[in-house]
Amino acid sequence: MYLVIILLPLLGSIISGFFGRKVGIKGGQLITCSFIIITTILAILAFFEVGYNNIPIEINLMRWIDSESLNVNWGFYFDSLTVSMLIPVLIVSSLVHIYSIGYMSHDPHIQRFFSYLSLFTFMMIILVTANNYVLMFVGWEGVGVCSYLLINFWFTRIAANQSSISAFLTNRVGDFILAVGMFIIIWTFGNIDYSTVFSLAPYINHDIITLIGICLLIGAMAKSSQIGLHVWLPQAMEGPTPVSALIHAATMVTAGVYLLMRSSPLIEYSSTVLLLCLWVGAITTVFSSVIGLFQQDIKKVIAYSTMSQLGMMVIAVGLSSYNIALFHLVNHAFYKALLFLGAGAVIHSVGDNQDFRKYGGLISFLPLAYSVMLIASLSLVAFPFMTGFYSKDFILESAYGQFYFSSTIVYFIATIGAMFTTLYSVKVLYLTFLTNPNGPLINYKQVDPGNIFINLPLIILAIFSIFFGYITKDTFIGLATGFFSDNSLFIHPSHEILLDTEFAVPTLFKLLPFIFTLSLTIISLIFSEFFPKFIINFKFTRLGYNIFSFFNQRFFIEFFYNKYITDFVLKLGGQTTKVLDKGSVELLGPYGLEKGLLNLSKNIGTLSTGVITSYALYILIGLIFYICLQYFSFIDNNILLLLLFAIFSTINRSYVY
Secondary structure: OHHHHHHHHHHHHHHHHHOHHHHHHHHHHHHHHHHHHHHHHHHHHHHHHHHHOOOOEEEEEEEEEEEOOEEEEEEEEEOHHHHHHHHHHHHHHHHHHHHHHHHOOOOOOHHHHHHHHHHHHHHHHHHHHEOEHHHHHHHHHHHHHHHHHHHOOOOOOHHHHHHHHHHHHHHHHHHHHHHHHHHHHHHHHOOOEHHHHHHHHHHOOHHHHHHHHHHHHHHHHHHOOOOOOOOHHHHHHHOOHHHHHHHHHHOHHHHHHHHHHHOHHHHOOOHHHHHHHHHHHHHHHHHHHHHHHOOOEHHHHHHHHHHHHHHHHHHHHHOOOHHHHHHHHHHHHHHHHHHHHHHHHHHHHOOOOOEHHHOOOOOOOOHHHHHHHHHHHHHHOOOOOOHHHHHHHHHHHHHHHOOOHHHHHHHHHHHHHHHHHHHHHHHHHHHHHHOOOOOOHHHHHOOOOOOHHHHHHHHHHHHHHHHHHHHHHHHHHOOOOOOOOOOOOOOOHHHOOHHHHHHOOOHHHHHHHHHHHHHHHHHHHHHHHHOHHHHHHHHHOHHHHHHHHHHHOHHHHHHHHHHHHHHHHHHHHHHHHHHHHHHHHHHHOHHHHHHHHHHHHHHHHOOOOOOHHHHHHHHHHHHHHHHHHHHOOOOOHHHHHHHHHHHHHHHHHHHHO
16 A cells, blocks of 8 residues: 555656557546545555554665665655655645646646646655655655746746746755765764664764754755745746645645654754754744735745745744644645635636736635635634644744743744734735726636636635644644654654643733734725725835835845856856866867877877888887886886887987988
8 A cells, every 4th residue: 555655646647748648638637636536545544544553664665775884775664754744745736636637728738747746746755755865865856856847837938947947956055955964964874764863863973963954954945945045936936826736835845844854853952953943934934924915926925925834834843843843734735725726716717817916806706716715814824713723823832932032032023924924815815806806807707717626626625724723733733642652753852842832821922923913904904995095105105115125026135146146156157167168178188188199199100110220229129128127126117108208209300300
């Protein structure tokens, strides 16, 4: 069963990709979707068997790298963390496959699209189920390649080309540092599989653990789009909407957080790494929330929302609350996939326009899309008793419940981030569905409410977004839960803060995020409905113009990268090409070597004079050289060869002249 979970998506990808013409469009869709659905059902069975019964499964297929003490196997490990990750990955993936049947119905390359989707799912399963860092890195690079292919699916669009290259290269930065971290692990521990590394971690020097942890964190920052290496995520919205839902909700962007959770037995022994996680997550949360408020593209707003929630997960990792981070990851996958697919239904209905300033009044035309996006937004802003409420608010409470100065500051920063999350969620809903129609008339005449393939995944995800958090909260973060008793998530006893979070945090600080959420929602709706000119007039003032420009241009981070880093690298590349490739390499290589060999062969050719006395002289010189070798062995043979060459050159010149 466990091997079938791994291999079925690959099989579907191969059939749809290589035999797409044979099986046809319907055949490719049917095969890939049915294979993913079967895999999902098996993963749910594995969740009950491995998770609830605490029976970890290890599968060793074959040896891969066998070099002295370093042994790396093609091995897969199913523990409670693995099966918990497989649930959102495969459920969202199967629903995205079904949704894509309706959404991509007019595309001429449907088999290729479904092949990429299944390959992406396969690579994500490899990443999650691997039992060592090298095999995990195979899946890590695989999802990077698949994201490039999916973002660049419409490869005739220049914007898609640019976005996919941006995603690929930004992730390369993190991957390089992650690879360095893996080399340090091999050098320190002598092996690379999880069980060896984690069992030896308590006995290793603190500085080495910190260095490894920082390398893992930078790798996770690129993949999970944390501050500094975040620029690729909003640009990746150029791909089809199902791709955005798959990559940026449940799978690729959560890989970095998964890496940190998987490495919990390692980074728990470095307080420096935990503190870095805490602050990186906090800055990312508030930074992305502020930018998201000033974006006008519906998919980019949701992308910055994803980035903000990933920051929350990294905060939970920094608090050593790995189970809460995992719980939020799983919850977030469902309601964020619902937001993306709901936005896709809107975009699909209004002629592929993504600027929500040109929507308005769509509640009458798309009641289902409005309902599901309202549910997803309520879950996103942690409205009580929705799925997101049980994990997002608990992360904020945990930040306060650690009772350190840094974590208390992070609590207030993250609460500000949650406030902005409320504002942009209300903004998207209000401008898309509730305000007066602002789009061209033809969009409203041609509104397509969608078919069963588009609407069914929305309904299923809406049910998950309402009930999943309530049903599973005691499994993941309950005080007496034994779900993680297989040590897949390791929390050092001195870092345990669940009891303090539950019973020692004042009620005011538990209710503060909800109070802000509710009050800001009411204020923003009142301003939008009754005082719209106030915001417009402020925007036209000098101060308002500068504020809107600064935030709309995303703090000028991309501008800084392009002007000072990208420009410098391009110029450096041009100079190195000119000096190294065209200059020294050619001089030492083809150009210089060719001329040198030609001159040498010409000089040797001139020795053949046809005069017998010359040949006698050569024989005499050879004899003298041989005798010298016998009696002067202390002289370096290379010096004698140079002397011989010099003699021959002198003879050549005398003959030439």
